[in-house]
Amino acid sequence: MKVRQILAARRGPVISIAPDVLVSEAISMLVSKEIGSLVVYDADGELSGIVTERDIMRALAADTTSLEQPVHQVMVREVIIGLPQDDVMAVANTMLEHRVRHMPIVEDGRLIGIVSIGDILKAQRDEYRGAADTLETQMMAEGEES
Amino acid sequence: MSPLGTESNPLHVAIVGAGPAGFYAAERLMKEKDFAVEVDMYERLPTPFGLVRYGVAPDHQKIKSVTAAFDRTAKRPNFHFYGNVEYGTDMTLDDLKKHYHQIIFTTGAQTDRMLDIPGEDLVGSYPATEFVAWYNGHPDFHDCQFDLTQEKVAVVGIGNVAIDVARILSLTPQELARTDMADYAIEALSKSNVKEVHILGRRGPAQAAFTPIEIKELGELEDCDIVILPEEAALDPLSEASLADADRNTVRDVEIVQELSAREPTGKSKTLYLRFLVSPTRIDGDDNGHVAGMELVHNELYKTDTGTLRPRATDVTEYLDVGIVFRSIGYRGVPLPGIPFHERWGVILNDQGRIVDSDTREPVVGLYTAGWIKRGPSGVIGTNKPDSAETVELMLEDARAGKVLQPSQPSLEETEADVHDHQPDFISYANWQKLDAYEVAQGKAADRPRIKVTDVADMLKIAEE
Numbered sequence: 001m002k003v004r005q006i007l008a009a010r011r012g013p014v015i016s017i018a019p020d021v022l023v024s025e026a027i028s029m030l031v032s033k034e035i036g037s038l039v040v041y042d043a044d045g046e047l048s049g050i051v052t053e054r055d056i057m058r059a060l061a062a063d064t065t066s067l068e069q070p071v072h073q074v075m076v077r078e079v080i081i082g083l084p085q086d087d088v089m090a091v092a093n094t095m096l097e098h099r100v101r102h103m104p105i106v107e108d109g110r111l112i113g114i115v116s117i118g119d120i121l122k123a124q125r126d127e128y129r130g131a132a133d134t135l136e137t138q139m140m141a142e143g144e145e146s
Numbered sequence: 147m148s149p150l151g152t153e154s155n156p157l158h159v160a161i162v163g164a165g166p167a168g169f170y171a172a173e174r175l176m177k178e179k180d181f182a183v184e185v186d187m188y189e190r191l192p193t194p195f196g197l198v199r200y201g202v203a204p205d206h207q208k209i210k211s212v213t214a215a216f217d218r219t220a221k222r223p224n225f226h227f228y229g230n231v232e233y234g235t236d237m238t239l240d241d242l243k244k245h246y247h248q249i250i251f252t253t254g255a256q257t258d259r260m261l262d263i264p265g266e267d268l269v270g271s272y273p274a275t276e277f278v279a280w281y282n283g284h285p286d287f288h289d290c291q292f293d294l295t296q297e298k299v300a301v302v303g304i305g306n307v308a309i310d311v312a313r314i315l316s317l318t319p320q321e322l323a324r325t326d327m328a329d330y331a332i333e334a335l336s337k338s339n340v341k342e343v344h345i346l347g348r349r350g351p352a353q354a355a356f357t358p359i360e361i362k363e364l365g366e367l368e369d370c371d372i373v374i375l376p377e378e379a380a381l382d383p384l385s386e387a388s389l390a391d392a393d394r395n396t397v398r399d400v401e402i403v404q405e406l407s408a409r410e411p412t413g414k415s416k417t418l419y420l421r422f423l424v425s426p427t428r429i430d431g432d433d434n435g436h437v438a439g440m441e442l443v444h445n446e447l448y449k450t451d452t453g454t455l456r457p458r459a460t461d462v463t464e465y466l467d468v469g470i471v472f473r474s475i476g477y478r479g480v481p482l483p484g485i486p487f488h489e490r491w492g493v494i495l496n497d498q499g500r501i502v503d504s505d506t507r508e509p510v511v512g513l514y515t516a517g518w519i520k521r522g523p524s525g526v527i528g529t530n531k532p533d534s535a536e537t538v539e540l541m542l543e544d545a546r547a548g549k550v551l552q553p554s555q556p557s558l559e560e561t562e563a564d565v566h567d568h569q570p571d572f573i574s575y576a577n578w579q580k581l582d583a584y585e586v587a588q589g590k591a592a593d594r595p596r597i598k599v600t601d602v603a604d605m606l607k608i609a610e611e
Contacts, residue, residue: 009493009496011495012507013507087454126525130527130530131525131528137211137212141211
């Protein structure tokens, strides 16, 4: 399975944030949009990082005034970027290896979405469920024949 | 008026496309407790079941047994079938909006991706999707001609469709005769001169998309040997390392490929070559513009930042003097009138099944999608069940929140009269069952699962008798 097959059904607006927006506002966006990460773009439209729930939690644990800091203070700058044609299993292994839960996906240099570890888990679950359902249907048909 | 979802004011839903995703969506909608739903299913062909009838290989009858479950769904009193009614021509989006609160598109992926190499348009170079539709008796393709006088065939791609095509080309007349393949296809394939089939995969055995059952089956054909070059079955260090984190199917695929590569040919009359790490770079034609051969480049794998093993060309090439090429590198959907579409990926623009506006990416009220036209071609038939369920959950959530279309004529009588005005020859489910019974009865006499009727006019005549 390719990343494209997950992202094909995730084509709502990609939520991004500017580096100087406050962490408190980033939290509001994460909550209102029901998402776990925000891609951070600078004024030139360049991808400058990603900020996730976990990054914010870590910052707050270290310093409770982080809420009033700009996002660029807590974001991760070294971002692993995926492509639509990447294999889902390979991406899952890389996310586990690097302990990240969100991966921005870029096509022709443009951010087209974010794949989360939850998206991957759901895609795998649906694939196994589908295979099990298909097998069960066939076995029942065999049972009816015999 | 009573609230939406009550017996006197049920949610009226149109499903466009009668394949597995459509039936799974119908089943999930009608199972909803405490929310009354009426489902009308539209299908441009007179026959339901989409790729189960016209895509699943005719020698894999057990896979088709899923239609028994679809039959049970179709027999529910709140389900209606309008076959032989095409979306966009017979019934437009505006027509449907007059009758339904919600419309869900489950039209599947009907065409194929191009290779983008020179010579792809030569005579003898065909999309595998057309060949599959032809041998399965699809009415749009029953007049297609495939040059089976050639001895050597290349199938580009290594997914389940490519494997099906290669296997069908390798069956004996006796094996073909046991299937529900269209009669004309059995005749043509029984007389075929094909002696060699070359399946061409651009990556290695550890990245192949086929299942262990499919690959194992290739080694069990009655009159066809399988040849896998040991050097292509052996894993490169990157693939070897990737197996540590691979799923069970991938590990088993590799084991079977390596077992098969150790076999010696046994002198059967056909040979199937399963190739890895090769990509066609051009197809050459003869003086008549017919495929005469193709150049292949050998690939090596490299690892991307995300850990995906991708192929890249080496400077080693070889020449394959094949006379037919089937390209099978993936299905893609076709755009539907009035529906936002992602051209490059061949899917409807959507967010978890809610169709979204091309510019704002915000949901369009009342419009939904499921199945391959939603996510692209992936998985087996049953994979569409959770996929359709995902969409239906959102449909019900929106319906309960009142985010629906406002149909002016939602009653069954008004809808049926309108469909009749636009397409007097529409087929009901009872009509289809007559055609189904006819095909099965014809098949029984010949000891076959069914004998398909492949012409729409004939279908209508039998269905309406």
